[in-house]
Amino acid sequence: MIASGSRITGRHSNRKQCISVCFAFLSYCGVAYCQQTYDSFEGNRSVHYVEKTGVLDSLVKNPKKDSINKSSNCAYYVRNASHKFDNIKMQLPVYLADVAPYATHMGIPPKLKLKVYTTAPAGTLIEILLGSKNRNNDYPAGTNSQYQAHTTKTNQWEQLEFIFSQIPEGSETPTNKVDQVTLLFNPNTSSSDAYYFDDISGPSLSGKGSDHQQSPPIEKKEESKMKTENKTPGQKKTAKK
Numbered sequence: 670m671i672a673s674g675s676r677i678t679g680r681h682s683n684r685k686q687c688i689s690v691c692f693a694f695l696s697y698c699g700v701a702y703c704q705q706t707y708d709s710f711e712g713n714r715s716v717h718y719v720e721k722t723g724v725l726d727s728l729v730k731n732p733k734k735d736s737i738n739k740s741s742n743c744a745y746y747v748r749n750a751s752h753k754f755d756n757i758k759m760q761l762p763v764y765l766a767d768v769a770p771y772a773t774h775m776g777i778p779p780k781l782k783l784k785v786y787t788t789a790p791a792g793t794l795i796e797i798l799l800g801s802k803n804r805n806n807d808y809p810a811g812t813n814s815q816y817q818a819h820t821t822k823t824n825q826w827e828q829l830e831f832i833f834s835q836i837p838e839g840s841e842t843p844t845n846k847v848d849q850v851t852l853l854f855n856p857n858t859s860s861s862d863a864y865y866f867d868d869i870s871g872p873s874l875s876g877k878g879s880d881h882q883q884s885p886p887i888e889k890k891e892e893s894k895m896k897t898e899n900k901t902p903g904q905k906k907t908a909k910k
Contacts, residue, residue, distance in 0.1 A: 703766070704779065705873040707759065707850065710742040715874060716759035716850065719802075723749040723854075725757060732865055737826040738784050743867035748854050750861040759850045759869075760802045763878035768799055769844040771872060772814040772833055780830040781816050781871040783852075789862035793820045793855050797831050799871075801842045802849040809837035813847050828868075848878055 707716045710728060718727055729745040731738060749755045771778050781797050797816045804811025816831035850871070854864050 703873045704782075704870050706868050706870040707761070708744075708869055709740065710744055710867055711740060716761055716869075718757065719760050720756075720758040720805075721746075722752040722755045723747050723757075729865070731867075732786060733824075733826065735826055737828055738786070738867055740867055743784075743786075743865050746854065746864045746866065748861050748864070750859045753859060754853060754856050756856075757852045758806060759852070761848045761850070761874065761878075763848065764845060764875045765799070765847045765872040766875045767845045768814060768847050768872050771816075772799075772836060772844060774833060778833060779872075780832070781869075782828055782830055783818070783869045784826055784828050784867040785820060786824065786826045786865040787820060787854075787862060788824065789820060789855060789860065789864070791821050791823055793862070794818075795820065795829060795831075796834075796853040796856050797871075798851040798853070799847045800849050800851065801846060804842065806849045806851045809839035810841040811849075812837050812840055812851075813842040813844055814840075826865075845875075847872075 705715065706713070708714045718725060724747045726745045728742055731740055731743050734740075746757065771781065783795070783797070785795065787793065795818050798806055798808070798812050799814050799816075800806035800812040806812055814836050815834040817834045818829035818831045820829065821827060850869070852866075852869070855862065
């Protein structure tokens with residue numbers, strides 16, 4: 670017969686072991702899934718905007734500070750109606766850490782995130798493609814993986830979490846060679862809605878790559894004569910063609 674004291678000691682020991690295992694697991698997840706904000710629009714930037722088919726102003730005043738986005742600044746983009754797959758391409762100075770944990774339907778993968786404030790109707794699709802800048806994120810060879818989210822609000826900030834969609838058939842970009850992010854607002858449409866966006870985040874930078882340059886400076890407003898500081902969210906401007 671086992672003494673009650675022994676049973677209690679055994680239970681405490683099992684609890685300690687369980688806590689240790691859980692802590693180790695959480696610590697591992699924290700390292701493996703460490704996320705990084707690529708552009709806060711407050712002077713902290715890890716990406717360079719190299720190409721856009723619409724009109725981008727990469728430094729405007731937040732149209733409406735709230736609990737979701739308290740930042741003073743953000744970006745403003747008007748979609749080009751003449752391009753069905755209108756997009757913004759952002760290059761990174763080095764490769765992202767392996768994006769494999771994001772590019773899966775198994776378990777509960779970490780999510781790419783983006784804060785959005787738009788004139789577009791609720792339910793608007795937004796996509797993010799992770800790929801290679803050497804291949805200019807060409808689809809499918811230059812794209813590693815595709816992620817999707819849908820808006821739920823109009824003229825209000827919300828933080829979107831992007832769900833992994835697919836690794837395109839014909840992709841030739843491995844998960845540890847991603848150094849470009851492509852953002853598509855309402856792809857495969859001819860809409861010309863306006864979007865404020867902020868705090869795009871995802872896998873951390875690995876520090877590995879052929880282009881070890883410092884984070885580029887904040888870009889100046891484009892010569893589009895857009896007086897974005899005076900815009901109201903409901904006002905639209907036709908994008909350049």
